[in-house]
Amino acid sequence: MTELLRLENVWAGYGDAVVLEDISFSLDAGDSMALLGRNGMGKTTLLATLMGATQLKSGKMRYAGADLVAVPSHRRAHLGLGWVPQERDIFASLSVEENLSVVARPGPWTLQRTYELFPRLQERRANMGNQLSGGEQQMLALARALMLNPKLLLLDEPLEGLAPLIVQELLTIIGRMAKSGDMAVILVEQHARQILPLTRQAVVLERGRTVYAGASEPLIQDKSQLDRWLGVGGQ
Amino acid sequence: MKTIDIIHNEHRALGAVLQALAYVVDALRANKLQPDFGLLAAMVDYITLGPETVHHPKEDQYLFARLRDRSPDAAQLIAKLEQEHQDGYAMTVTLQKALIHYQSVGAAGFAAFAEVVAKYLEFTWSHLNCEETELLPLARTALTAADWAAIDAEFADNFDPFAGADGEFAGLFSRIVNLTPAPYGLGPAAAT
Numbered sequence: 001m002t003e004l005l006r007l008e009n010v011w012a013g014y015g016d017a018v019v020l021e022d023i024s025f026s027l028d029a030g031d032s033m034a035l036l037g038r039n040g041m042g043k044t045t046l047l048a049t050l051m052g053a054t055q056l057k058s059g060k061m062r063y064a065g066a067d068l069v070a071v072p073s074h075r076r077a078h079l080g081l082g083w084v085p086q087e088r089d090i091f092a093s094l095s096v097e098e099n100l101s102v103v104a105r106p107g108p109w110t111l112q113r114t115y116e117l118f119p120r121l122q123e124r125r126a127n128m129g130n131q132l133s134g135g136e137q138q139m140l141a142l143a144r145a146l147m148l149n150p151k152l153l154l155l156d157e158p159l160e161g162l163a164p165l166i167v168q169e170l171l172t173i174i175g176r177m178a179k180s181g182d183m184a185v186i187l188v189e190q191h192a193r194q195i196l197p198l199t200r201q202a203v204v205l206e207r208g209r210t211v212y213a214g215a216s217e218p219l220i221q222d223k224s225q226l227d228r229w230l231g232v233g234g235q
Numbered sequence: 236m237k238t239i240d241i242i243h244n245e246h247r248a249l250g251a252v253l254q255a256l257a258y259v260v261d262a263l264r265a266n267k268l269q270p271d272f273g274l275l276a277a278m279v280d281y282i283t284l285g286p287e288t289v290h291h292p293k294e295d296q297y298l299f300a301r302l303r304d305r306s307p308d309a310a311q312l313i314a315k316l317e318q319e320h321q322d323g324y325a326m327t328v329t330l331q332k333a334l335i336h337y338q339s340v341g342a343a344g345f346a347a348f349a350e351v352v353a354k355y356l357e358f359t360w361s362h363l364n365c366e367e368t369e370l371l372p373l374a375r376t377a378l379t380a381a382d383w384a385a386i387d388a389e390f391a392d393n394f395d396p397f398a399g400a401d402g403e404f405a406g407l408f409s410r411i412v413n414l415t416p417a418p419y420g421l422g423p424a425a426a427t
Contacts, residue, residue: 133417164251169412
C-alpha cells in the first residue's frame, strides 16, 4: 500500500497551550487506525490538527506526498480529508437526501452505495434533518462524510451518547467502512475493545504523547496495558 | 484470547437487546407506547436463537469443556452455567408463549407477558454477570496459552455476534434497531 499520511514529531495546541507532544506515525491509503486514550489526552486535538484547526508548534505533516501544513484548513477537505466531528452538524432544514447530495463528490461512494450501507437512511430519505433521532443523525453524519469520497476519514467518537443497541449497529457499519479499502480511516473512541477489532493499527495517547503505535491485534490481547492506558481493560 | 473478546461481543449484543426489551415493556406499562408485536417478536427471536444456536454451543463445547479438564475447582461453576443455558432456553419458550397470548388477547395479556419478561431479564442478567465476573476471570488464569490457541481456533469460525453462521442474525438485529423507539433505537420516540 502507498503511504497516505505521515506525522513527524508534531507538537500542537491552542494558543500558548501545548496539547500534543512529539507525535509521529504513518498511515497507508485504505488502512485503518484506532486512536485511543482517556478523556483529555489529545485525541480530538490530533484530528483537529490534521484539519488545520489548531496551532502547529513544530513538526511535519505530509499527506499524499505533499506538505499538509502549507494547505489552509478550508482547503483540506478538497484534498480528501473528511471529518465527522462529535457535534454531527447536519443541516436541519434539508432532507436526508439533500444532506447527502449537497456534499457529493465523484468517487466510489455514490448515493446508491451509501444507502446500501445505511438502509435506514434510504427509508428516511424525505425526512428533514431535524426529524431524525440521535442515532439516525449520527448515521447521516457518517453517510455524508462518505459522500465526500474522502481519501482519509476522521471519525471523532461516533458512538458517544448513543444507546447500546445503536452502538452495536454502528460498529458493524463502521467495520464495513474500514474494511472497504476505499479510504483510510482514523477512528477516535474510548471503547477500545469494541473498535480495535475493526482497525489494523492503533495509536494510544497519554497526556498528549504517544505511548503505543503499532498493530491493533497485539494490543487487544494485552489486557494489562489496556488497563493501564485506558482503564477497565479498555472497556 | 480472541475467545474472550468474542464472548464479550456476544454478551454486549445480547445485553443491548435485553436493555431495549426492558425499555419497551416499561413504556407499554406506562401507556407511552402501543404494542408493536413485530418488534417484540423480533426481540424474542433474537434472544432465543442467538444464544441457543450461536453463543451457548461454543461456550459449552469448547470453553467449558477445556476449563473443566484444567480446573477441577471450576466444575461446580460450569455445571451451574450449563444448567442455566438449558433453563434459559426453556424460559425463552415460555416467553414466546406469553407473547403469543398477549398478541391474541390484547391488553389483558400484557401483565402476564411483562411478568415473564421480568423473570427472564433478571435470570439472564444474573447469568451474564456470573460468566463475566466469575467464569472468564477463572478461565484466564486456569487455561494455558496452548488451550487458548485451540479454543480461539474453534471460536474463529463464528466471530460476528450478529451474523450467526449463515448471516441470519444481522438482518434480525437491524430490524430490532430500526423498530425500537428512540433513543434506545431508531424508531419513533414513545410519548412523553
